[in-house]
Amino acid sequence: MxxxxxxxxxxxxxxxxxxxxxxxxxxxxxxxxxxxxxxxxxxxxxxxxxPENRGGGSKWLLLLLVFGALLWFTRPLWQARVKPPEPVVAIGQPAVHLYATDWCGYCKASREFFHTNGIRYTEHDIEKSTEALNTHRKLGGNGVPLIVVGDEVVNGYNEDHLRQLLRPWIRG
Known part of the structure; x- marks a missing residue:
């Protein structure tokens, strides 16, 4: 030796x-x-x-990353593919009238609600039309906006109530 x-x-x-x-x-x-x-x-x-040199945990980390990437990119294949139900389309949306002014923020929100949800409506400016102001008063309007959906009158902007009244005609 x-x-x-x-x-x-x-x-x-x-x-x-x-x-x-x-x-x-x-x-x-x-x-x-x-x-x-x-x-x-x-x-x-x-x-x-x-002692055996095992190379640390880097190979396990690499294996874990590869497995995670495999799960991530194949996710659409193993997830249940549920087709969303088709919306019920009702024919004959009731007439919607909006009694409003140009400067009112809630009137603007009402317009945006109607545009976003595809609701056809007729706007009446109560400051520019005497006839619109008289109809607004007859309907019991104390402020703006006043929205009439069919026979239902909504005083002020109430999105939940509007959604309830116009549910069959709201798109999306």
């Missing part, structure tokens, strides 16, 4: 009490001599265990 340890540089003496393949100073093996030992020597000294 080697008389000088390649790890710590200790010179081995003849009266060392450790096996020939082990350094008396640092205790490390001189070389991987496990394969060169006879079966009797292996039993006497035991097996030299060399």
């Amino acid at each position: 080697l008389p000088i340890c390649p790890h710590c540089g200790h010179a081995r003496t003849a009266n060392a009490e450790v096996p020939d393949w082990q350094c008396p100073a640092c205790g490390k093996a001189y070389a991987k001599v496990d394969a060169h030992l006879s079966p009797a020597e292996r039993r006497q000294y035991g097996r030299i265990e060399v």
